[in-house]
Amino acid sequence: MSGRTEGGTVEHRRLSLALLLTAVSLISPTPAFAHASDRGHVLLLPTGYYLVGGAFAVAISFLVLALLPPAALDNFWRRRLPLFTFSDSPRTAISLISFAGFVILIAAGFFGSRDPLSNPLPLVIWTLLWAGLTLLQGVFGDLWSWLNPWYGPWRLVSRPFGASDEGSWRLPRWLGCWPSVILFFAFAWFELIDPAPDDPARLAFTAGLYWLFSFLAMLVFGYRGWSRSGEFLTIFFAMVARFAPVERDEKGRLALCWPGAKLLAAEPLPPSGVAFLLLALSSVSFDGLSKTFFWLGLFGVNPLEFPGRTAVIGSGTFGLVLTLVLLTAVFLLAVWLGQRLARSDQSFAQAAGLLVWSIVPIALAYHVAHYLTALLVDGQYALASLSDPFALGWNLFGTADIQVEAGIVAGAESAWWLWNIQAGAIILGHVLAVLVAHGFAWRLHPQPARAALSQFPLTLLMIAYTAFGLWLLATPTAG
Numbered sequence: 073m074s075g076r077t078e079g080g081t082v083e084h085r086r087l088s089l090a091l092l093l094t095a096v097s098l099i100s101p102t103p104a105f106a107h108a109s110d111r112g113h114v115l116l117l118p119t120g121y122y123l124v125g126g127a128f129a130v131a132i133s134f135l136v137l138a139l140l141p142p143a144a145l146d147n148f149w150r151r152r153l154p155l156f157t158f159s160d161s162p163r164t165a166i167s168l169i170s171f172a173g174f175v176i177l178i179a180a181g182f183f184g185s186r187d188p189l190s191n192p193l194p195l196v197i198w199t200l201l202w203a204g205l206t207l208l209q210g211v212f213g214d215l216w217s218w219l220n221p222w223y224g225p226w227r228l229v230s231r232p233f234g235a236s237d238e239g240s241w242r243l244p245r246w247l248g249c250w251p252s253v254i255l256f257f258a259f260a261w262f263e264l265i266d267p268a269p270d271d272p273a274r275l276a277f278t279a280g281l282y283w284l285f286s287f288l289a290m291l292v293f294g295y296r297g298w299s300r301s302g303e304f305l306t307i308f309f310a311m312v313a314r315f316a317p318v319e320r321d322e323k324g325r326l327a328l329c330w331p332g333a334k335l336l337a338a339e340p341l342p343p344s345g346v347a348f349l350l351l352a353l354s355s356v357s358f359d360g361l362s363k364t365f366f367w368l369g370l371f372g373v374n375p376l377e378f379p380g381r382t383a384v385i386g387s388g389t390f391g392l393v394l395t396l397v398l399l400t401a402v403f404l405l406a407v408w409l410g411q412r413l414a415r416s417d418q419s420f421a422q423a424a425g426l427l428v429w430s431i432v433p434i435a436l437a438y439h440v441a442h443y444l445t446a447l448l449v450d451g452q453y454a455l456a457s458l459s460d461p462f463a464l465g466w467n468l469f470g471t472a473d474i475q476v477e478a479g480i481v482a483g484a485e486s487a488w489w490l491w492n493i494q495a496g497a498i499i500l501g502h503v504l505a506v507l508v509a510h511g512f513a514w515r516l517h518p519q520p521a522r523a524a525l526s527q528f529p530l531t532l533l534m535i536a537y538t539a540f541g542l543w544l545l546a547t548p549t550a551g
Contacts (some may be wrong), residue, residue, distance in 0.1 A: 099461040112419055118510060123293060125499070126539065127225055127538055127539055129502075130503055130534050130535050131271040133503045133506045136156050142514045146511075150334045153328040153329075155327055156325075156326055157323070163218050163223065163224075165326075166218050166219065166224070168225030168228070170221045173221075177193045179276075180272070181194075181272040181273055183275050184272060184461055185463040191272040191457060194275050196272070197448040198450075202443075203439070203443035205448055206308075206309070210313070213313050213320060214309065214320075216306065216308075216310070217322060220306060221283065222295070241292050243293055245500070248342045248343065249300065249342070249345055250347075252304040252344075253304075253344055253348050262278065263359075264388065264390055265385055267381045276322055281546055286302070286303050287399065290303075310350060314338060315332050315436055316334070317331045323451070331433075332432075332508050335508050336508065336515075338426075341426075341428055345428070350400050353438065353465070354395040354396040354399045355395075355543070356435065358395040359442060363390070363545050364544070365548045365549070375549075403424075403428070407529075407532045410526035413525040413528060414517050414522040414524060427530065428529070429507075429512065440494070442493075444494055445481045449462075449480065449481060454471075455469075456472055458471065459472035460472045494545050498545070499542075502537065506527075506531060510523065510527055513526050
């Protein structure tokens with residue numbers, strides 16, 4: 073009995089020290105930064121206030137959760153509001169319509185306007201799909217499983233041959249989803265480093281080739297097999313959809329739940345899945361970092377006379393890899409330190425595979441912050457271009473002549489509310505990540521004191537990343 077009491081006292085002392093250090097981090101002085109975005113706006117408050125406020129919100133959420141009983145939070149996450157049942161029967165037809173639209177977009181890429189702001193292909197892929205659908209996935213759930221342009225054609229081709237979802241060949245289990253990590257990195261490189269990712273013909277060739285490659289892989293390894301191991305868009309969108317407050321079970325029954333609740337039902341990811349999620353966050357982080365005066369100055373590039381992407385291919389590739397390596401190292405270090413603090417008997421791989429799911433709210437928040445202006449402006453160009461995909465003077469949907477209001481992101485007032493939405497998204501994303509991480513911590517460590525201790529290093533990492541994200545929004549950028 074005395075040994076247990078002594079051990080409990082040591083654990084409570086460690087927890088008290090962790091809470092004290094967190095409180096100290098809140099009141100430590102933070103330098104103020106003047107905000108100057110690529111549009112030259114200045115915030116009414118120094119950026120340092122936002123950095124302190126963001127760090128304060130994340131740290132306070134850790135302190136509150138450390139004092140909450142685990143049962144209360146578990147009941148919070150388990151609440152569901154049943155809605156209705158939605159059948160799978162239209163899925164093939166919807167996917168075939170999506171495929172037909174994809175074919176038209178590829179044709180528009182080859183034969184339509186050469187202007188990326190008039191051709192619908194780059195606007196749909198980069199703005200509506202990559203920026204817009206990601207946000208919809210995080211709100212409404214896995215829409216991509218219905219909209220993707222592979223499922224319908226695969227069903228048509230495989231049905232006469234009686235092919236199953238698993239395919240005639242099976243990928244080895246040790247491969248995990250490493251193929252999707254490689255393809256996702258190639259996609260990120262093409263988006264962020266390639267000299268002309270918006271060129272319609274270049275993008276049409278790349279997108280068409282990727283569709284064909286994935287379709288053949290699905291025929292060989294099965295739709296389910298390749299979708300879970302190699303098709304990076306399906307894997308990415310499925311991970312994001314776990315954050316959505318809409319849940320659909322295997323029988324098609326829909327229910328409302330708290331944002332992030334489905335993440336806590338996830339199984340530990342293998343190392344390849346950990347790498348995939350960290351790449352999702354590091355790539356969007358580097359996209360913001362690569363345009364800053366700070367980063368360009370490291371390589372002797374004058375941001376006021378930006379020479380173009382061709383001149384920074386080498387430094388961009390290096391930065392994309394470096395950001396992933398550094399984020400991976402820091403995340404794994406935080407998990408390892410947390411395991412040591414809690415004196416955990418759980419395996420390091422299991423802890424990392426579970427806790428990496430807390431990256432999803434952060435990655436989604438960065439996505440909102442980073443692509444918000446593109447959605448507001450380029451989304452209007454997309455609506456106009458879809459009415460006249462081949463630049464022949466058509467007006468299919470009555471939107472070809474809309475006046476694009478770029479002023480929606482211009483002016484002091486617009487800059488103020490826009491930056492605050494972006495900053496709020498980043499702060500809220502980190503707070504939700506702390507909530508999710510604590511849920512997994514209690515799953516790994518049933519004792520509340522150990523669970524809180526295990527989360528202390530990861531919470532410090534999230535505080536630092538909150539400040540980093542807000543700094544990215546505030547620091548001067550080129551282009």
